[in-house]
Amino acid sequence: MNVAPLGIAAAPLASALPAQRCPVSSGQLLAACRLAWEQGGQLAALWGSDERDRARGFSLRVLLADGEGFTLLEHTLPDADARYPDLSSIFPAANRMQRAAFDLSGLQCDADDQRPWLWQAAWPIDVFPLRRDFAVSPKWEPGEEDYPFVRVAGDGVHEIAVGPVHAGIIEPGHFRFQVVGEKVLRLEERLAYVHKGIEKRFETMPLAEGNRLAGRISGDSTVAYAWAYAQAAEAIADIVVPPRAAALRGLCLERERIANHLGDLGYLGNDGGFAFGLSQFSRLKEDVLRANAAAFGHRLMMDAIVPGGVAADLPAEAIPALRRQCADLAREVRVLRDIYDDHAGLQDRFRTCGVASHELALKLGLTGLAARASGVASDLRCDFPTPPYDRLDVRLASRNEGDVAARVAVRFEELFESLRLSRVLLETLPQGEVAVLYPPTAGERFGLGAIEGWRGPVLVALDSGRGGTIRRCHAHDPSWQNWPALEHAVIGNIVPDFPLINKSFNLSYSGHDL
Amino acid sequence: MLHVLRQIARTGIKTEPWPSPATENVEVERLHTQIRRTLGRALTIREVDAGSCNGCELEIHALGNPYYNLEGLGIRFVASPRHADMLLVTGPVSKHMAIALKRTYDATPDPKLVVAVGDCGCTGGIFGESYASFGRVANVIPVDVAVPGCPPTPTALLRGILAAITAGPAAADRADGAPRSQAV
Numbered sequence: 001m002n003v004a005p006l007g008i009a010a011a012p013l014a015s016a017l018p019a020q021r022c023p024v025s026s027g028q029l030l031a032a033c034r035l036a037w038e039q040g041g042q043l044a045a046l047w048g049s050d051e052r053d054r055a056r057g058f059s060l061r062v063l064l065a066d067g068e069g070f071t072l073l074e075h076t077l078p079d080a081d082a083r084y085p086d087l088s089s090i091f092p093a094a095n096r097m098q099r100a101a102f103d104l105s106g107l108q109c110d111a112d113d114q115r116p117w118l119w120q121a122a123w124p125i126d127v128f129p130l131r132r133d134f135a136v137s138p139k140w141e142p143g144e145e146d147y148p149f150v151r152v153a154g155d156g157v158h159e160i161a162v163g164p165v166h167a168g169i170i171e172p173g174h175f176r177f178q179v180v181g182e183k184v185l186r187l188e189e190r191l192a193y194v195h196k197g198i199e200k201r202f203e204t205m206p207l208a209e210g211n212r213l214a215g216r217i218s219g220d221s222t223v224a225y226a227w228a229y230a231q232a233a234e235a236i237a238d239i240v241v242p243p244r245a246a247a248l249r250g251l252c253l254e255r256e257r258i259a260n261h262l263g264d265l266g267y268l269g270n271d272g273g274f275a276f277g278l279s280q281f282s283r284l285k286e287d288v289l290r291a292n293a294a295a296f297g298h299r300l301m302m303d304a305i306v307p308g309g310v311a312a313d314l315p316a317e318a319i320p321a322l323r324r325q326c327a328d329l330a331r332e333v334r335v336l337r338d339i340y341d342d343h344a345g346l347q348d349r350f351r352t353c354g355v356a357s358h359e360l361a362l363k364l365g366l367t368g369l370a371a372r373a374s375g376v377a378s379d380l381r382c383d384f385p386t387p388p389y390d391r392l393d394v395r396l397a398s399r400n401e402g403d404v405a406a407r408v409a410v411r412f413e414e415l416f417e418s419l420r421l422s423r424v425l426l427e428t429l430p431q432g433e434v435a436v437l438y439p440p441t442a443g444e445r446f447g448l449g450a451i452e453g454w455r456g457p458v459l460v461a462l463d464s465g466r467g468g469t470i471r472r473c474h475a476h477d478p479s480w481q482n483w484p485a486l487e488h489a490v491i492g493n494i495v496p497d498f499p500l501i502n503k504s505f506n507l508s509y510s511g512h513d514l
Numbered sequence: 515m516l517h518v519l520r521q522i523a524r525t526g527i528k529t530e531p532w533p534s535p536a537t538e539n540v541e542v543e544r545l546h547t548q549i550r551r552t553l554g555r556a557l558t559i560r561e562v563d564a565g566s567c568n569g570c571e572l573e574i575h576a577l578g579n580p581y582y583n584l585e586g587l588g589i590r591f592v593a594s595p596r597h598a599d600m601l602l603v604t605g606p607v608s609k610h611m612a613i614a615l616k617r618t619y620d621a622t623p624d625p626k627l628v629v630a631v632g633d634c635g636c637t638g639g640i641f642g643e644s645y646a647s648f649g650r651v652a653n654v655i656p657v658d659v660a661v662p663g664c665p666p667t668p669t670a671l672l673r674g675i676l677a678a679i680t681a682g683p684a685a686a687d688r689a690d691g692a693p694r695s696q697a698v
Binding site for chain 2 (some may be wrong): 097120122123129134136140142146163164167168169170171172191192195196197198199201212213216217218219220222263276280282283285286293299300335336338339342343428450454508509510513
């Protein structure tokens, strides 16, 4: 986005994607956000950083995304008492991010909603873990917070509280439904149950090894996170990975997408009352995971991507095996898609269920797979292709209905496209090295990584410290934008459809709670 | 409907009860036999994610696929701890989940088994102990068996479940909260 008309100076930001950074005053911050919104831009992430050791108070970082790339707005708060303007009236998705920036860094926002978000009474509310002078006390005991949920009153309205421990094998979180009869009037989410101090943990790790922690932010997206981290680290060190490494990374990312889409399609069938779908798709997913173990040494491909390249080359025999599997899977999934499409009972559950309209998607900044099912045509692999995607011409999958059926259809389309991409990558695998040495970086630099994971864009903003350390690392999951949209998509639906709607989004708790 | 039946017939039975050259299959077969012999009846499991990255959950889900066919052994995941014989607990226990985990443990009727899953459940893993994490599961509730791995494979999980049911509840001798045995 062009910030010059606002009198803002922009400098390049180290990243494989087009990106710039701009220091802004609080007035410029608001003006830039408004301009971005008017031009179709969205809030990508918001976080804070303690810069008092550099005599620069606290830094609020607001990352915007539009068709031209990323713009990082950096607003300095001179001390802990300073406040920054509420951005949630422009970008509703800012609400929870602003609350999280207070909980972890103590950055104060002018917003009306001052409820905690990542804080749940496990540490004192006036102590901030991401401040550099933070010290843990053994005396702190987890307490129980009294979270002020919004209540709906009226004849016959009652409340259903679910979680944090859910009935299935799912991550923990709390859902508070206000219902009348079976109909959902309102849903409010309370997350942060799996907050485990990941961002603080990053600061104790060497820069060259942070990919291991990044790969465990959300296990189902381990490849996307490790790659986003590696991309940021490589931008900092100004190195380019060999073509073979880029191709193998692409192969890993597409196989991660294939495995997750297969799993979701199975569970979506199951939640629609069609257990056949679960047995079929879960068997195909298992085939993929076993082939991953043979080819990459790990069923989920954890730690396969390292700064500088990939950890190991493919064994020679894996290439024909993986190619065969792509062809087999495409054939099998075609049969299953026809069965899903022809199944009246299943389609009855899928269609018009849990609608996120195009308008809602734009307003809330819905992102990734869910956004593409609501007519938002955006995919980092298509919009800003980095190697190996620059030579693959990725076909973007999109639907307009925004219902469960649309999210199912996008998954099917992306599945076929990922199988095609995998085949092309395997057929055109460049020769050569699979990694370059990641240099022990001395300087303090800032880099951004952005990878289109199966759920949506995964972002890693990395500040390196002296001597190859991590000064600050902020990872952003697409679930931040999409969790609030789920609250809207469920309104007016019946309670028994919630599991199906929830599954159709399949958002990450761990990636969000950090 | 015809399509569905044809696909079922074409797929055949994928569960791995027969020995085959792949070691994984032989292992699953052996474990199935052992679990059947030891169990002789149903086992109900309540899974609790106490702070995991969700990697362990993916592999626990895989236990239900046709290859491992956990339900075929009479082992079922149940919706309430009150219906459970065993808790399968993942994650470094986040401070925000500690109370919920303890309540889940208390709600599970005695005698009960606890299996800590994954490197994080065993030791705290890469997250360790911090302002937000209690580390290993045994730091919060008594643990019978710990299954390492990041995440453990479905076969390792089957082995861990087997180790717990053969060893039995160990309530008396784990005052220190340390796991009694490690499944490898």
